[in-house]
Amino acid sequence: ATSDKERSDYNHYLGWAYYDMGEYSKALSSYEQSLEIRKIALLPNHPDLASSYGNIGNVYKDMGEYSKALSSHERSLEIRKIALPPNHPDLAASYNNIGNVYRSMGEYSKALSSYERSLEIRKIALPPNHPDLAASYNNVGLVYNNMGEYSKALSS
Structure with missing residues (x-):
C-alpha cells in the first residue's frame, strides 16, 4: 500500500479481521x-475518523474497558454530528454503540x-424491513x- 488512504484502509480492514477472530489487542x-494515518491525511471531522473511533470503541467494549470504549464512541458521535445530516444511519450506529457499552456496564437507563x-x-x-431497525427494537427490548x-x- 503506497498512499495514505491505502495504508489506513489496509490497517482498518486488518483490524476488522483480527476483531472478528477475537484477537483484540492486534x-x-x-x-x-x-x-493515526487518517488524522494526518484527513480533515479533523472526516467520517472515516468517526469509523476508526467507533471500531476502537467496540474493541475496548469487548475487552471490558468501558470508560475507554465510551470515550471512543463519544468522539465518533461528535464527528458524525458535525460531518453528517442529523438523521444519517451512521449517527444511529454511534448511539447504538454507546448503548451497547452502557448495557454491558449495567447502566440500563443510559443504555x-x-x-x-x-x-x-x-x-x-431506513426502510421498515431493514435489519438495523430490527436490531434497534431488539436492543430496546433487551434493556x-x-x-x-x-x-x-x-412490546418493543
Whole structure:
C-alpha cells in the first residue's frame, strides 16, 4: 500500500479481521495505526475518523474497558454530528454503540436512552424491513428485559 488512504484502509480492514477472530489487542493496534494515518491525511471531522473511533470503541467494549470504549464512541458521535445530516444511519450506529457499552456496564437507563435515540433515527432513515431497525427494537427490548420490565420488553 503506497498512499495514505491505502495504508489506513489496509490497517482498518486488518483490524476488522483480527476483531472478528477475537484477537483484540492486534485489532486495537491495527485500528489505532489506521486512525493515526487518517488524522494526518484527513480533515479533523472526516467520517472515516468517526469509523476508526467507533471500531476502537467496540474493541475496548469487548475487552471490558468501558470508560475507554465510551470515550471512543463519544468522539465518533461528535464527528458524525458535525460531518453528517442529523438523521444519517451512521449517527444511529454511534448511539447504538454507546448503548451497547452502557448495557454491558449495567447502566440500563443510559443504555435505553441511547438505544431509543438510535431507533428514532433508524425509523426515519431506513426502510421498515431493514435489519438495523430490527436490531434497534431488539436492543430496546433487551434493556427492558434487563430492567425486569417484561411487558415493555415484549412490546418493543
